[in-house]
Amino acid sequence: MKIHEYQAKAILQRFGVPVPKGEVCLTPPEVEEAAARLPAPPFVLKAQIHAGGRGKGGGVKLAQSVPDAAALARQILGMTLVTPQTGPEGKKVRRLLIEEGLEIVQELYLGVVLDRAEGTAILMASSQGGMDIEEVARRSPEKILRATLHPRYGLLPFQARKLSYALGLGATADKAGKLMQAMVEAYESTDASLVEINPLVVTRSGQAIALDAKMSFDDNALYRHPEIRELRDLDEEDPLEVEASRFGLNYVKLHGDVGCMVNGAGLAMATMDMIQLAGGAPANFLDVGGGASTEQVSNAFRILLSDSGVKAVLVNIFGGIMRCDVVAQGVVTAATQLSARLPIVVRLEGTNVEEGRDILRRSGLALTVADGMADAARKVVELSKGAA
Numbered sequence: 001m002k003i004h005e006y007q008a009k010a011i012l013q014r015f016g017v018p019v020p021k022g023e024v025c026l027t028p029p030e031v032e033e034a035a036a037r038l039p040a041p042p043f044v045l046k047a048q049i050h051a052g053g054r055g056k057g058g059g060v061k062l063a064q065s066v067p068d069a070a071a072l073a074r075q076i077l078g079m080t081l082v083t084p085q086t087g088p089e090g091k092k093v094r095r096l097l098i099e100e101g102l103e104i105v106q107e108l109y110l111g112v113v114l115d116r117a118e119g120t121a122i123l124m125a126s127s128q129g130g131m132d133i134e135e136v137a138r139r140s141p142e143k144i145l146r147a148t149l150h151p152r153y154g155l156l157p158f159q160a161r162k163l164s165y166a167l168g169l170g171a172t173a174d175k176a177g178k179l180m181q182a183m184v185e186a187y188e189s190t191d192a193s194l195v196e197i198n199p200l201v202v203t204r205s206g207q208a209i210a211l212d213a214k215m216s217f218d219d220n221a222l223y224r225h226p227e228i229r230e231l232r233d234l235d236e237e238d239p240l241e242v243e244a245s246r247f248g249l250n251y252v253k254l255h256g257d258v259g260c261m262v263n264g265a266g267l268a269m270a271t272m273d274m275i276q277l278a279g280g281a282p283a284n285f286l287d288v289g290g291g292a293s294t295e296q297v298s299n300a301f302r303i304l305l306s307d308s309g310v311k312a313v314l315v316n317i318f319g320g321i322m323r324c325d326v327v328a329q330g331v332v333t334a335a336t337q338l339s340a341r342l343p344i345v346v347r348l349e350g351t352n353v354e355e356g357r358d359i360l361r362r363s364g365l366a367l368t369v370a371d372g373m374a375d376a377a378r379k380v381v382e383l384s385k386g387a388a
Helices: 005-014 026-035 068-076 133-139 157-164 170-191 219-224 239-246 265-277 294-306 324-337 353-362 374-388
Strands: 021-023 045-046 060-064 094-102 104-115 120-126 143-147 190-203 208-210 214-217 251-252 259-260 284-287 312-319 344-350 367-369
Touching: 005 021, 005 170, 005 190, 005 214, 026 094, 026 239, 045 068, 045 367, 060 068, 060 239, 068 094, 104 133, 104 170, 120 133, 120 157, 120 170, 133 239, 143 157, 170 190, 170 208, 208 259, 214 219, 239 251, 259 265, 259 294, 259 374, 265 284, 265 312, 265 374, 284 294, 294 312, 294 324, 294 344, 312 324, 312 374, 324 344, 324 353, 344 353, 353 367, 367 374
Parallel strands: 259 284, 259 312, 312 344, 344 367
Antiparallel strands: 021 094, 045 060, 045 094, 104 120, 104 190, 120 143, 190 208, 190 214, 251 284
16 A cells, blocks of 8 residues: 655654655645745645656646745646656646755665565665666666665664765764664554655755655555554545455556456466467456455456456466356356456366356356467457457
C-alpha cells in the first residue's frame, strides 16, 4: 500500500526524522491560510499524488508571497498531473502540501528497501540526491553506497557514521547519522516495504532535513497497523484494483489486451511471458491465490471482463491446493451471469482436472480448451487479434 508524501513525513517525524514545517490543504483558501501561518516566504507547493516526477509535470511550484501561493494553488488543485510514473492518463490532484522554503546547500538520497539477494533490508545512500535513483545506478553505480541492516539491531551507529562521512557531510555527519537510524526504525516498526527520502537536504544552518518522503507498506502486515491502513487513498488507485482487493485478489492493471487469470504469482509472471512470446501483450496481472473459492474466481472473472481494453481472456490454473473443478465452476458462473462475448481460453492442470474439463464441456459456452501453456498463449493471442 502506498501513501502520500505528507503522510510519510508525519510517520517519519514521529520516529525523529526532521521534516519541513508544512500543512496539507484541499482548497486555495486553505493554502492561503496555511501560508500565513508558515515562516516568511518563499513557500513550496507540492501536488500530492501517488507518483514521482511531480516537478517535471508542473506539480511543484515556488511561491514568493501568500497571494502568490493562493494563485498557484488554484492552478495545481484539480489539474490532471502527468508524470513518467502516472502514464499518459495522469492523476487528478486533490491535495496540496505547502511547506516552508529552506536554504539548501547539499542534496542527498536515502532509501531503505528489502534486498532479496541478501535476504535482508539495506540502507542505500547517494550524494546524487534529487535524481531518480535508477538513473544514478545506471550512470554512476559507484555513487550508491550500501549498508546491510542487522536483523535485530537495524542500522548500527558505526554504519551510520561511516555512511555520513562517505557522503561528505562533515559537521552534519552526527545529525545525518541519527536521521538514518530513525529512518530505519520507522521502516522496521511499520512493516514498510520501502522508505525513501529524496532528497535529504543539508541546510545553510547545518540541519539534515527530509525534503521529500515516500513510503509503501507490506499489505500482509497491515492488520498490525490499523492506523496506517486508514491512510489508504482509494482515489489514487485503479478502480479495478480496489474492487479486486475487496475479494482478496491480487490485481495489477497493465496496458495489453489479453486478460490473465492465474493462481500464484510465479505462474502469473510465466503466463505473461508466454503471452509476450506469442506476440501478444497482457492486460493485467490477476492472481486468485492458492485456495480461492468459486465466488472469488467468479469475481475475478467479472473484474477481467470489466476492463474495456481486454479483447480475450486466458484462464491458466495449476490445481494444487486449489481444485480445477472449483475454477471451472467459477468461470462458467461468471461467464453465464455476465453474458460474456469475449473469446475465453482455459488451460487446467492438476487436482480434479478431469472434473474441471467436464464442467467446461457441459457448460454450453464457447470456451477454447488449451493443451499446455504454449498452446494456451498462442490461441489467446490469435483470438485477441481477431476480436480487435
